[in-house]
Amino acid sequence: MHELSIAQGILDIIGQYVPEGRAEEVRAVRVRVGQMSGVVADSLEFCFSAIVNGTALNQARLDIEEIPLRSQCSSCGKEFAVDTMCFSCPFCGSLDVAVTSGTELQVVDIELADNPAGAS
């Protein structure tokens, strides 16, 4: 359960990008969360809303894009989804597979309302 510190990490990063005085205009923070990133999307959403509550960013919602776990076989080169955490190639049976996606934990972008802060 480290979603709270991850949420804080997201805030620290977006703090460097929000133009001065426009925090109240941030409406969405888009993040990518891999299936094997160790982060639970619902918990992260909850923690994020808890820490922005009462701050200038309280209108920002967290948009989470969940990235499924995929691997590529080093023997036959085929790509496949890892559904049951079984890291063997479904095509040739090789155990030599590399994870190609599903470990992401990234801030993608932020969306700001164009109207001035406070106006609705």
Next chain:
Amino acid sequence: MSVITIERKVLEKNDEIARQNRALLAEHRILAFNLVSSPGAGKTSIVERTLEHLGKSLKVGVIEGDVQTDFDAQRVARYRVPVIQIVTNGGCHLEAQLVQDALLQMSLPGLDVLIIENVGNLVCPANYDLGEAFKVVVLSTTEGDDKPLKYPSMFRNASVLLVNKIDLIPYVNCNLSALKSNALQINPHLQVFETSCTTNAGISDWCGWLRKKGAHRS
């Protein structure tokens, strides 16, 4: 609506400090590993047996991570090795910065091996690079043979699995071959040792492997 592109990793700050730690350890030719498990699997006992076994031939330092107390550092200090206790005050895992602070307090010249004992937790420590060469996961037979499937990240990210409390097999409901095949399904490259800190079974095999790893580092 206007969009500002960011495209940055949330853990990039941790990863950068981990890189610094890795460079510092490499400069001193220290083999560091990150010891992880759930609470009570026997990490500190593994540290003690490893110190008993390697203490005469290699100089080993230890960083102990716990949510509270310096009990583990006290246990390890009996072996007269350099030890630093990190208390996370509620934090569920070690981060690279905490390890860097500890490294700066430790006398590194002359050390061969550094053991970083993480906070007992099979979830969060999997995702925080500390600057170690590899992760060693301890899974005790009392925890059950299904744990690798329930906590796949930790087993996928580790290089070594120590199946601990092997002496308790007759008393617990744990199928050893199922445990190992579950772990190898998640990570076929895992090096597996069966250990007991009570009977010392498997400790010399594990320490022999570690000694070989240490010899190859320079």
